[in-house]
Amino acid sequence: MSKLPFDPIDEARRQWTAHGWNDAAPGMAAVTSIVRAHQILMARVEESLRPHDLTFARYELLTLLSFTKTGSLPLSRIGARLQVHAASVTNAVDRCEQRGLVRRVPHPTDRRTTLAEITDSGRELVSKATESLNREVFSTLGIGGADIETLNGVLKQFREAHGDY
Structure with missing residues (x-):
């Protein structure tokens, strides 16, 4: 799959706003980003686990x-x-x-x-x-230490708000 010269989620958010869905645009972008991040992470995890x-x-x-x-x-x-x-x-x-x-x-x-x-x-x-997994995925997310802790906190807050635990 070839890379796009722009962020398609940013473009979708722009389109959402242009169609008058301003209040929903940030949430749509967040959901779409999380789904895409999940796809990227699972591909990396599967690649790392395949030899095993x-x-x-x-x-x-x-x-x-x-x-x-x-x-x-x-x-x-x-x-x-x-x-x-x-x-x-x-x-x-x-x-x-x-x-x-x-x-x-x-x-x-x-x-x-x-x-x-x-x-x-x-x-x-x-x-x-x-x-x-530690070498190929968990230690190489492309997100720095403070940012990863912030992300973990935000995701924990989300999971708790939705009754995950």
């Missing part, structure tokens, strides 16, 4: 499990922590289980609950994938 044969959803699952004291969590708690639907958790666990990165184990005290438990292979892979 991981999707971001599976990476998040492995990371979450690796951060727990026992290396395991009930499937229902995984969904809540990752803020995804139970079907997404099942799919990610299935795929990781097929690769030997996690295993399903019975809960030691609740027969109705199944745990997803990270394996040594899963720990090794998530460690390597994290190194890649």
Whole structure:
């Protein structure tokens, strides 16, 4: 895809204003910018995870499990922590289980609950994938330290205002 010689979101905002939608123009520009930033970031994340044969959803699952004291969590708690639907958790666990990165184990005290438990292979892979993401994405956003903290604060405020947590 070739680069445009202008910012298309600035142009859309100009058009919004020209059509009399002045009050909505800043919000439209913000939403469009966030959506575009998401596309850019996900492309970078996917590129970084590709050599590890991981999707971001599976990476998040492995990371979450690796951060727990026992290396395991009930499937229902995984969904809540990752803020995804139970079907997404099942799919990610299935795929990781097929690769030997996690295993399903019975809960030691609740027969109705199944745990997803990270394996040594899963720990090794998530460690390597994290190194890649830290180097290729998280540490190279193109936004300076103070600005990134401001952005984090603004996005946290947005998420809280919309009941994200």
